[in-house]
Amino acid sequence: xxxxxxxxxNKDIEGVLLDISGVLYNSDxxxxxxxxxxxxxxxxLKESKFKVRFCTNESQxxxxxxxxxxxxxxxSIEVNExxxxxxxxxxxxxxxxxxxxxxxxxxxxxxxxxxNQPTNxxxxxxxxxxxxxxxxxxxxxxxxxxxxxxxxxxxxxLGIGKxxxxxxxxxxxxxxxxxxxxxAASCTAEVVGKPSPTFFQSAxxxxxxxxxxxxxxxxxxxxxxxxxxxxxxxxxxxKTGKFRPSDxxxxxxxxxxxxxxxxxxxxHLLSTTx
Amino acid sequence: xxxxxxxxxNKDIEGVLLDISGVLYNSDxxxxxxxxxxxxxxxxLKESKFKVRFCTNESQxxxxxxxxxxxxxxxSIEVNExxxxxxxxxxxxxxxxxxxxxxxxxxxxxxxxxxNQPTNxxxxxxxxxxxxxxxxxxxxxxxxxxxxxxxxxxxxxLGIGKxxxxxxxxxxxxxxxxxxxxxAASCTAEVVGKPSPTFFQSAxxxxxxxxxxxxxxxxxxxxxxxxxxxxxxxxxxxKTGKFRPSDxxxxxxxxxxxxxxxxxxxxHLLSTTx
Numbered sequence: 001x002x003x004x005x006x007x008x009x010n011k012d013i014e015g016v017l018l019d020i021s022g023v024l025y026n027s028d029x030x031x032x033x034x035x036x037x038x039x040x041x042x043x044x045l046k047e048s049k050f051k052v053r054f055c056t057n058e059s060q061x062x063x064x065x066x067x068x069x070x071x072x073x074x075x076s077i078e079v080n081e082x083x084x085x086x087x088x089x090x091x092x093x094x095x096x097x098x099x100x101x102x103x104x105x106x107x108x109x110x111x112x113x114x115x116n117q118p119t120n121x122x123x124x125x126x127x128x129x130x131x132x133x134x135x136x137x138x139x140x141x142x143x144x145x146x147x148x149x150x151x152x153x154x155x156x157x158l159g160i161g162k163x164x165x166x167x168x169x170x171x172x173x174x175x176x177x178x179x180x181x182x183x184a185a186s187c188t189a190e191v192v193g194k195p196s197p198t199f200f201q202s203a204x205x206x207x208x209x210x211x212x213x214x215x216x217x218x219x220x221x222x223x224x225x226x227x228x229x230x231x232x233x234x235x236x237x238x239k240t241g242k243f244r245p246s247d248x249x250x251x252x253x254x255x256x257x258x259x260x261x262x263x264x265x266x267x268h269l270l271s272t273t274x
Numbered sequence: 275x276x277x278x279x280x281x282x283x284n285k286d287i288e289g290v291l292l293d294i295s296g297v298l299y300n301s302d303x304x305x306x307x308x309x310x311x312x313x314x315x316x317x318x319l320k321e322s323k324f325k326v327r328f329c330t331n332e333s334q335x336x337x338x339x340x341x342x343x344x345x346x347x348x349x350s351i352e353v354n355e356x357x358x359x360x361x362x363x364x365x366x367x368x369x370x371x372x373x374x375x376x377x378x379x380x381x382x383x384x385x386x387x388x389x390n391q392p393t394n395x396x397x398x399x400x401x402x403x404x405x406x407x408x409x410x411x412x413x414x415x416x417x418x419x420x421x422x423x424x425x426x427x428x429x430x431x432l433g434i435g436k437x438x439x440x441x442x443x444x445x446x447x448x449x450x451x452x453x454x455x456x457x458a459a460s461c462t463a464e465v466v467g468k469p470s471p472t473f474f475q476s477a478x479x480x481x482x483x484x485x486x487x488x489x490x491x492x493x494x495x496x497x498x499x500x501x502x503x504x505x506x507x508x509x510x511x512x513k514t515g516k517f518r519p520s521d522x523x524x525x526x527x528x529x530x531x532x533x534x535x536x537x538x539x540x541x542h543l544l545s546t547t548x
Contacts, residue, residue, distance in 0.1 A: 137408075179456075183449060184437055
């Protein structure tokens with residue numbers, strides 16, 4: 001089925017969730033580059049009848065930093081439109097009265113400011129995010145020891161991605177390090193962020209759209225597309241970011257539709273429903 | 275069944291494989307301490323009718339270094355009595371004509387001296403060992419990129435242990451890092467060392483004893499005991515090293531016999547068969 005036919009057959013869409021990295025822009029050490037057409041597409045989408053939210057597994061930087069970076073690239077996006085794992089994890093920790101040990105990048109710590117108070121309570125869980133250079137033998141041992149001391153180890157992972165692309169390099173994401181700790185401490189992590197259904201649901205609830213009336217646009221076949229589908233949404237994979245041709249023959253996940261980039265998806269969405 | 279009864283019922287033993295760390299000695303940063311009774315037990319065993327070999331997943335140091343350390347503690351052990359993963363992996367790499375990328379401790383590199391020659395051939399596999407502080411975000415990314423570039427990633431792991439004890443600390447072993455790379459590159463590692471049957475078999479073959487006539491004495495319920503049993507041997511777990519009381523109720527592996535330490539096993543072995 002052509003992309004145009006797919007959108008013609010799917011006119012009931014009311015809400016759009018957008019991944020950020022690999023869909024809106026490609027990150028690099030100097031702030032990243034907007035993907036051609038994406039700035040204009042986000043603008044057109046936000047001016048249309050569609051509800052729009054941004055779902056990212058970004059766990060290196062706080063949302064305010066991400067917004068600043070995106071605004072510099074020309075995007076018009078506000079902090080409260082972004083759903084990311086750290087605030088969701090922070091709420092979960094508070095709801096359960098946990099005393100967390102953090103293995104995360106320093107830049108994301110402000111999202112957990114409520115845990116800055118000194119406490120005498122022993123750490124009873126580990127929160128792991130994309131800690132980049134903070135992933136060392138020492139820091140992984142420290143996190144492991146918190147887990148192994150507990151009869152029921154609690155490991156909370158900010159996403160479970162395998163790797164991501166930065167400039168021309170592939171870099172390990174948080175997922176492999178989560179798997180390392182799971183194996184060492186014989187436990188299963190609770191994943192906050194994509195592909196967790198709870199995470200997508202919080203964004204859908206915020207825009208008041210039922211999953212059956214929403215699409216997710218992302219570059220990650222498993223976490224974006226597979227996660228959205230498990231949640232009852234339709235998933236559209238862009239051929240930008242970390243898309244690889246083999247994704248179209250993925251053994252477990254088939255996207256509802258594949259598009260060259262966000263601009264193609266938005267063009268069809270707006271033209272078939274106007 | 276009492277320990278004595280077990281040995282009385284198992285008089286057909288001809289060969290003994292001994293784990294080293296946690297059975298002969300407990301390692302620490304200053305060379306380690308012999309476990310009480312172990313020096314004398316090894317001596318008595320080697321002077322008896324039993325064939326004896328040492329099976330270790332030590333992948334931080336070359337065998338010669340390990341022998342020196344053990345001799346300082348009073349043990350009489352030679353390099354050619356020790357079976358460790360690095361020489362086995364080196365043979366495997368040569369047999370298959372592979373060009374390896376190494377993520378191992380510098381101390382173990384002499385076991386792979388044959389690969390020291392400069393080559394223009396691109397790396398086509400990764401060998402991972404207990405690299406300790408060499409496990410960094412950068413080194414793990416380097417190894418990952420070798421794997422992800424290959425249509426059929428080959429990851430060779432020197433053991434798959436979860437953690438080990440050094441002085442009073444638990445430290446991550448190679449296994450968690452192998453799991454991290456397996457997840458990132460969507461591949462399954464080939465494990466050289468315990469619990470691989472090939473590894474036990476090479477030691478059994480060297481002493482000319484059939485698995486059904488041999489016992490393995492170790493402190494690791496999965497890699498020593500479970501591995502030996504899968505290979506057709508009987509497995510005796512010592513309550514020294516990283517033994518934990520929960521090992522006696524392990525969901526997957528039950529040792530044939532549990533003893534307080536190596537000395538108890540050797541006492542019974544020698545008294546019931548003399």
